[in-house]
Amino acid sequence: MPTDKTRIEHDLLGDLEVPDSVYYGVHTLRAVENFPVTGTPIAQYPDLIGALAMIKQAAARANAELGLLPPPVADAIVAACREIRDGRLNDQFVVDVIQGGAGTSTNMNANEVIANRALEIMGAKRGEYKRLHPNEHVNMSQSTNDVYPTALKVATYAGIYRLVDAMAHLRAAFQRKSDEFRDVLKMGRTQLQDAVPMTLGQEFATYAVMLEEDEDRLKEAAQLIREINLGATAIGTGINAHPGYAALVCRHLAEISGIPVITAPNLIEATQDCGAFVQLSGVLKRVAVKLSKVCNDLRLLSSGPRAGFGEINLPARQAGSSIMPGKVNPVIPEVVNQIAFEVIGNDMTVSLAAEAGQLQLNAFEPIIAHSLFKSITHLRQGCYILADKCVDGITANKGRLEAIVRDSIGIATALNPFIGYANATEVAVEAHRTGRGVAELVLERGLMSEEELADVLRPDVLTHPRLFKARSEAFVQ
The missing domain is CATH 1.10.275.10 (Fumarase/aspartase (N-terminal domain))
Known part of the structure; x- marks a missing residue:
């Protein structure tokens, strides 16, 4: 041939x-x-x-x-x-x-x-x-030892801001749902037990805030990535480079890339130190952990549809089983969970590779690069997938949410300022034992009037701080 x-x-x-x-x-x-x-x-x-x-x-x-x-x-x-x-x-x-x-x-x-x-x-x-x-x-005027880490920083800087854009896209999706569900009352939970009422809008607003916090953390990490060692050549002494080269090449790279790169003050330190990559990887892990937690919540809140929480509905994306007819799985949160697991593992890889450097050079930056690029790329894709294929299509099961609030003994907590902790505890225990409603028992025991009870159990009262008069007296608006 x-x-x-x-x-x-x-x-x-x-x-x-x-x-x-x-x-x-x-x-x-x-x-x-x-x-x-x-x-x-x-x-x-x-x-x-x-x-x-x-x-x-x-x-x-x-x-x-x-x-x-x-x-x-x-x-x-x-x-x-x-x-x-x-x-x-x-x-x-x-x-x-x-x-x-x-x-x-x-x-x-x-x-x-x-x-x-x-x-x-x-x-x-x-x-x-x-x-x-x-x-x-x-x-x-170059060495791999200043070219490669500088290339990695320039590449990750661009990737960071694309990830920030993807996170902002997901954040906006959660914020839209927060606005849509702002008046939908539900029970909050701690340790998977009934806690106190909140709105579904407050729950989704939390996810938006979590993302916004980490957008800021990524931007902070990007500032560390701007510092480069170009001009260091082999170990940071600048051997074989012109005395004016480092400053000049940095200026040209900033002009070409549009990135405000700066030359490290100590090129020997910068050639061996992978701290900026460790910092970035840690922030990517933080993003992954939070995204995974959010996806855990979405899967739990949508569990059922009959035998689980069943508070929200995730959009159906594909048949969920080869044997169980009609089953639909939360495949979008599941795939984002798996992305998060990968990113967490990548962070361990970056940590070990950075620690393994010896003397004037870290020889393991290729695996650092591979790990960071995967984490940034997959998190970015995960944000878009979660926003467009899941969050935008979420609906609330309002009837079920109302019933859970009505039947929950968690309502007793809202009555503490009016009937006292001891009375509220007795009512909660009896409600749990008998299956009767908290409001019903409070009225039966004469602890509050119907008007007082109705005023306290309004959604806007249950889900925000308020000032109170003395116990068992009317609530101050």
């Missing part, structure tokens, strides 16, 4: 045939052979590819401005980077996302693709590295 033409490329291990149809080279090809781990190439994370291209473009500009890179070479590199940022060569980023070497294979994959595309732009052939070299020119 016919095969692609090949070109011979050389590295420290010797010569290797590289298919002439590809833009990557010998370093990338060896990485593909060495790391058949997940089957997920870095091309699956376009934000990372775009970030690498931005960094290489910024470096070419800075090196040209410093007189280190000939203008025709710099121009060709910049042009190739722009094409990559447009997504035209994503399929050439083929190394596995999990790899040894602290991300060197990812950096070299980028260097080779950019170099070979830049050579074509200059009218040369792929592999003619004497004219434009992946290491000598594309990687000038």
Whole structure:
């Protein structure tokens, strides 16, 4: 069978045939052979590819401005980077996302693709590295140890704000339901036992507030992500870089990316410290834990439809059983629960990888990158799915909610200021023992008049703070 033409490329291990149809080279090809781990190439994370291209473009500009890179070479590199940022060569980023070497294979994959595309732009052939070299020119003034973590930060910064947008979308869905259910009275519960009345609107407003809090926490984490170590080169000393390079490349990267990146005050510290990634991962875990709790509530409140809580109805999305006719499952909250479990596990992975760094470098940033990208992407998708396929379609079973409030002994708590804790306790115990209503027993014992009782049991009174007169007297409006 016919095969692609090949070109011979050389590295420290010797010569290797590289298919002439590809833009990557010998370093990338060896990485593909060495790391058949997940089957997920870095091309699956376009934000990372775009970030690498931005960094290489910024470096070419800075090196040209410093007189280190000939203008025709710099121009060709910049042009190739722009094409990559447009997504035209994503399929050439083929190394596995999990790899040894602290991300060197990812950096070299980028260097080779950019170099070979830049050579074509200059009218040369792929592999003619004497004219434009992946290491000598594309990687000038750089090391994987400052390129890779900077690329990860640029990529996650963009992802953070897309996640914030998704959370705001979900928050708005919960707020709409809060407004819709603002007058629907129900029983609140603590430890799964009847507590005191509230409205279904208050319950859904809580979910909106929980999300808004974490939108703010994510924005705070994004501020830490802005600090980069570009210009550190190998370990932070800036060896092989011009004294003015770090500040200049940071300025160019900020202009190209639109992200207000800043150079770390101590590049040696910044090259080995993964604290910003740990912080971000912790906030993503926080988001996941809260989302999972909300989904637990939705599944519990909709349980039934006859033998469970049955207070709300989730929109039916698919048949729930291959054996039980008519069964419908809460599949949307269930899938978001599973996303949350994954994110919580990813946080442990990030923590262990950050802790495992040694001396001047952390070699485990590829698994940190993989974990963060999965968490951000899956949480974002989960928010949209939960909002559009579940929350927007939720309805309330008002009749059942009213009956639960009417029959609940939790109403006795609302009567404490009027009949006293001891009387309220006796009424609650008898109501539970006999199955009779609390209001009925209060009237029977003469503890309150019908007018007083009706005033106290109004929904607006039951669900908000109020001022009271002396016990057993009328309620102060």
